[in-house]
Amino acid sequence: MKLIVKSESDLPQAAKQMLDENPSGRIFAFYGQMGAGKTTFIKAICSELGVSDIVQSPTFSIINEYKTLAGESVFHFDFYRIRSIIEVFDIGYEDYLYSGNYCFIEWPELVESLLPENTVRIYISGLSERIIEFNKHQVS
Numbered sequence: 001m002k003l004i005v006k007s008e009s010d011l012p013q014a015a016k017q018m019l020d021e022n023p024s025g026r027i028f029a030f031y032g033q034m035g036a037g038k039t040t041f042i043k044a045i046c047s048e049l050g051v052s053d054i055v056q057s058p059t060f061s062i063i064n065e066y067k068t069l070a071g072e073s074v075f076h077f078d079f080y081r082i083r084s085i086i087e088v089f090d091i092g093y094e095d096y097l098y099s100g101n102y103c104f105i106e107w108p109e110l111v112e113s114l115l116p117e118n119t120v121r122i123y124i125s126g127l128s129e130r131i132i133e134f135n136k137h138q139v140s
Contacts, residue, residue, distance in 0.1 A: 005037075005130040011044035014132060018122070019048055021134075025120040027097055029108035032124035041124065041132065042104045046074060049102060057106065062091060072101065079107040088114060 001021055003014045022028075028045075030038040043055040050068040058064040058078045066074045075096045082088060088111050097103055097116060108115060122134040 001134055003132040005132060007129075008040065011041060012048065015041065015044040015048040018132070018134060019045065022120050025118070026100060027103045027105070027116055027119045028122055029105045029115060029119050030122050030124065031108065036124040036126075037130050038106045038124060041122075041130075042076060042106070045104065046076075049074060062087070063096070073099070074102045075099075075104070077103065077105045079105065079110045082110055085111065085114070 003017060005011060005014050019025075030042065032038050039055075039057045046053075046055045046066060050070060051066045051074055052069050053066040055066060055076065056064070058076055059080055062078060062082065064076045066076065068074060077093075077096075079088070093111070093114060097114075105111070105115075108119075108121075120134055122132060125131050125133075
């Protein structure tokens, strides 16, 4: 599926549509160049999910945990600064990815081999307008 986002005001609808198209999806990998809008789109998705915390890139902490108004955890990863796959094992990535909670992953290229088969992959490109493409999560 392809979404065209012409301005930041289009992001809430794009986030809703992406979640609606993937009702059983819990792991989302975001691909795009630096500055493509990965974190901004994740903020919109978190807002749609009812996250009450401030959503910001976990570039230095690697992972942020947010809470929804219902008290559910949402995990946000940024693997830009990892140097070795060992670091991902050290943070206990499996506990997060297999928790059943939403997991949003920036820079997944670095951990591609660890992503579950049912990961929804989101590709963001464009400059004046963003093109957001994603595969639908298939229920098995």
